[in-house]
Amino acid sequence: MLAVFAAVSPLVAGPGGVLSWGGDAEGGAPFVEADPADPTAVRGFDVEIAEALAKGLGRTPRFVQVAYQTIDQSVARGDFDIGMSGVEDAPQRRRTLAVTLPYFEFREVLAVRAGDEGRFRTLADLRGRKVGTLAGTIAYDTLLAAEAEHALVPVSYDDDVHPYEDLARGRVDAVLLDHVLAARSLKRVRGLAIQPGAVVTGRYVGVLARENAVLRDSIDRILMEKMRDGTLRRIFEKWNVWDEEQAAFQAREIAARGAEDREKKEISSNEKIVAAHGAATRISSSDTAMGDAAAAAGVAPAPPSSLSKQSSSSSSLSLVLSYLPSLFRAALITIFLSCVSMALAVALGIGIASGRIYGGAFARVLLTLYVEVMRGTPVLLQLFVLYYGLSSFLRLPAFVAALLGLGLNYAAYESEIYRGALEAVPRGQLEAARTLGLTERQVLRLVRGPQAFRLALAPMTNDFVALLKDSSLVSVVTVVELTKQTAIFATNIGSWALPGALCAALYLAMSLPLSRLARRLEERWNAPSA
């Protein structure tokens, strides 16, 4: 089961082992996106750079899906060797992680509605206005600084699609994000314009765990090779993000590092890498030409879509269909995760409820405390603590952390249901059972438990349906279940309409039969006997 999401791209390990790299396929093209032709594979410039790095190391690349916001924590706890999907070079990263050479320079650019181009040219023009961006990025830090300076209002988003949609709708008046994201979003959202010139520039880097500094040094060497021999340029050209600024950035990097690396071993030609891994990296030549034109003009690529084949409605149905297998697979993960977590919650819940009714004073206090803490804090926080918080001394696999997190949390709720149900069984029946010579344990097992279970069934079904939906939270610990898969898919095709409907249908297909089964059982228990 674990393998399903641990190895999204099923590759045979090379002789030198595996280079596992983490990225967020929800980030989408041109960084990392699920391949429409093969939803189990990913493609994008980060994908190709990772492949080139693996090749240089004599290893086989293996992709690990991780939420963009948690790449740092995941790489630090060893979920993968290197994180790279639009990871910005920021001081706090350098403090806690081993950071590679920058491989791409981006410009934070300001997007506004087409009618506002004259009004909102710079951040200073946006006094008192709302400006959206992605949380935890350099752009966000820039906006926070501007909040003090220009009294604008930063609005943080968890993804890069909604800020632009909200801009078009008028919920925000500008969006500050890097030129790659801006160019991509302008293809999807109509009526927006990008102000020329960068508000600030930044660089994308790979991040490794601190103790992996040796691997980082090897990777730096390979990155420099790929810059010198034009491999990186070819990758960026292919993904339409090569321009003069990029060329200037690479020239500066090469000049800075050139002296120290010159004596190192000769660089072999690497064209074959791209050829070898080109299967998942097709892009139409007309799109490339379009991008080149834009690049030649010295601005971020303008609206005409490099993803036009994806947004044209005629082929969108077949595109959706191509994602169905991965959605079904994700739905299976959701079911498996929910069932096992629920089983854990039920078993623990019974134990907690019994302990609170039959246990000694100390056990009762302890169990009550457990229930109150688990119910009183967000399950999201509990997942974070289990997966990242404990990782320094207990490195739980993602799926186990997800199971435990949901199971431990729901156990608190289940125990309250059982406690209520156990206490609802009439005392007289318990006393009758005692006078008949049944032990307390037998009274619980034969008289109290079975009746309590009948009372608990309806609320339990309710909780299971809730758990089915709450299981979507485990994507924060890098488990890709149905909702996450849908989000990845939606980012890819630039619309939530169809993926959302499909996802909803799958959740309903899982929860409705369960509610029916519970109703049937209740009816059977309430039916007159033969």
Place this chain on the structure above:
Amino acid sequence: MERSLGLSAPVLSIRGLRLARGTTEVLKGVELALGRGELVALMGLSGGGKTTILRVVAALEPFQAGAIDVDGVPLHPGPMPREGALIGLRRKVGLVFQLHCLFDHLSALDNVTLAPIHALRQPRAEAEARARSLLEGLGVAARSRSLPRELSGGEAQRVAIARALAVDPPLLLMDEPTASLDPARRNELGESLRMLTGQGRTLLLATHDDEFARDYATRVVILFEGAVVEEGPPEEVLVHPKHPATVQLLQSKRKEVPSKRPL
């Protein structure tokens, strides 16, 4: 009294039983002895402690002082003993609750066989055969597959009696057995109880029903303010009461509705 002591030792003997709940003294030195085959009606005003005596003898409630002996098994004052220490007593005493307290999720037959199978470790077939004959004897064999909620008050009571008898206790306690019965059912119950005493079983009934006591009890015991104030054959005690409390009880009978306080 001589009748209760009979030839052998009493099946139930209670001496100096005292019980207080908080500051309220409920039982203040109860003295009572039942010989084999007796059917004793324990009477008294509501709140007089009738039900409490049954609960104490069935080891559902602790008591502070006194001595209880059920067919050779003693019960001591102080906190409730552990369940292991009560196994002997459970075999000696059966209790039929006023509200029957059948197990709602089990059929009549399964209610009766639960204890024989799980407490006495009888084979299921044996337990069921005996349960069927008990239900048969009590006239409810036809309802053995029914769930408690499908039974009438009288049927439920007879199933509850069968359940209590399934572990074959020499002493059977019943709380207000006639409270939910119409006159015809009352007589059926009386005949059933007589049949049980005929088999050598001893019955102690807490009841308000002086007519039932007159017709079926071998002895009537009057409880007043936590102590026995008068006892004797029903035709004496209920026709020529000596104690003012008995007089008051018989006068109030015509007005009072039986206590609904469940066990």
